[in-house]
Amino acid sequence: MNDTDTAAPAALDLALPWRHRFADLGPAFFTELPPTPLPEPHLVSLNAPLAQALGLDPARLRQDDAVRAFSGSLPIEGARPLATVYSGHQFGVWAGQLGDGRALLLGELDTPAGPMEIQFKGAGRTPYSRMGDGRAVLRSSIREYLCSEAMHGLGIPTTRALIVTGSPQPVIRETVESASVVTRVAPSFIRFGHFEHFSANGLADELRRLADFVIDAFYPGCREAGGNPYARLLEAVSARTADLLAQWQAVGFCHGVMNTDNMSVLGLTIDYGPFQFLDAFNPAHICNHSDHGGRYAYHRQPNVAYWNLFCLGQALLPLMDDQQQALDALEPYKTRFPAALTQRMGAKLGLADTREGDAALIEELMQLMAKDAVDFTILFRRLCDALEGAAEPVRDLFLQRESFDAWAARWRERLQAQPGFDAAATAAAMRRVNPRIVLRNHLAQIAIQRAEQGDFGEVDRLLKALSAPYDERKGEDDLAAFPPDWAQQIEISCSS
Structure with missing residues (x-):
C-alpha cells in the first residue's frame, strides 16, 4: 500500500447524538460486547x-459502509453495544435467567420523534444465548420488519424496524437458511422479565434502580x-x-408467544415471532x-396478559408496602380491557358511542363469524360498503344468511338511533378503523420466498402498502384478497 491509498474506515460516523441511559444503570444490567x-x-x-422520522438520511444508510455497519461488520461511532439480562416465564413456566441472546442495544438517540433506542437483532452470540447461535434468519427478519411497520400503520403501539440486511452466511434451523440482521427502534426495550430477574435474585437495589429509571423516563x-x-x-x-x-x-x-420476557413495560407490541x-x-x-x-x-390473549401483569406485580412486591397494593394496582385491568375492546369493536361497526346492548350485538356477530369461519378483515371492510347499499358481498360471506340478516337489521336499527346518523359519513368513519390490508401469513411468505432468491x-x-392499510389504492387488490388455499398449510413456530 502506498501513501495515496485510503484505509478502510475504522467506524461508521453518522454524527449521531448517542446517549446511554440504560448502560448508566450499571454492569449488573448487561454485558457489553461487539456484534459478530x-x-x-x-x-x-x-x-x-422511519429513517427520516429519526433524523437520518436514507441515501446515506443505503451506502456500503452503512450496510456493513448495520450488519454488525463495522462499528458505529458513538454506539455502545450491549446485551441486557432478564428472566421470565415461558409458556407459564419459570425459565430463570434469559436475556438478549441475539440482540444488542446500541444506545439511545434524541430524535425528532423523541428519545429512541436502537437495537440489532441477529447480531451474534451473547452470554445469554444459551444453546443458540445468536443469529436471526432472513425469513424471521422480514416478518418482523414488515409486521412491526404494519402494526404502526394500524395505529397500534409497537417497536419499529429501520433496516434489514442479509448475508450468505448459512444458519441452521429446520433447514439451512441465510443470516440476517434487523435493526429495531423503540423508546425502550425493557420487559416485564427485566423486573422479574432482579426480584427473583433478591437484588433489591437493582430492582429499585430499574423501577426508578422507568418511572423517571416514561411514567413521571x-x-x-x-x-x-x-x-x-x-x-x-x-x-x-x-x-x-x-x-x-x-x-x-x-x-x-406472550411470555413475560416478551411483554413491554411501555405497552408496545414486541418480539414478532x-x-x-x-x-x-x-x-x-x-x-x-x-x-x-x-x-x-x-381468545386467551387477554387473560394471559393479566397473568403476565400478575407476574410483574409479584416482581415489584419488594418495593411496595404490602401485597394488597399490587392487587389493587392490577384490578383496573379487569374493567379497562373489556371497555376498551367494546369501544373499538363498536367503532368498527360505526357506533359513535357505547350503549347498553352493544356488547351483546358485537358478541352475536362474532359468534356468527366463528360458526361460518368468516374472514375477519374482509367482513369488517365489507360492512362499510354494506352501509352504502352493497349488502350482497357481506351476506355472501355467511352460510347462515338469515341469521346474519337478522343481526344486520338490529345493527342498522342501532345505527339509526344515533343523533344525526348519516350512512355515508358513518361508512367513511368505519373505513378509518377497519383495515383493507393486513400482513397475512401468505403475503409475508411470498415476499420471503422472493427475497430468498435475491428479489x-x-x-x-x-x-x-402496510404503511397505509386503511386506504383504497390501485395495484393493491391482491393484497386485500382472500388468502389462497395453500395459506392454510403455513406453519409458524418459535424457530427464527
Missing part, C-alpha cells in the same frame, strides 16, 4: 420514512399521583397493556406451531 460480523452483507430493505406521573410510586407504575403498565390487548383483539392479531393476523375467524386459533397446549390462542421488491411493496 456477517460476511458479504447486503441491503434487503430500508424503511426510509407515578410520583405525582401520591401513594406508592411502584404501585402506580404497575397500575400504569396494566392500563397500557389493557389498551394494547384491546387493539390486538380488534384487528384479529395473534402474538403467538410466530404472529398471525386471523384469516377465517376462529376464536381458539393457535398461530404458533410450537404452542401445543394452545396457551396463546387468540426484495415485494418486501418494499408490502412495506409501502
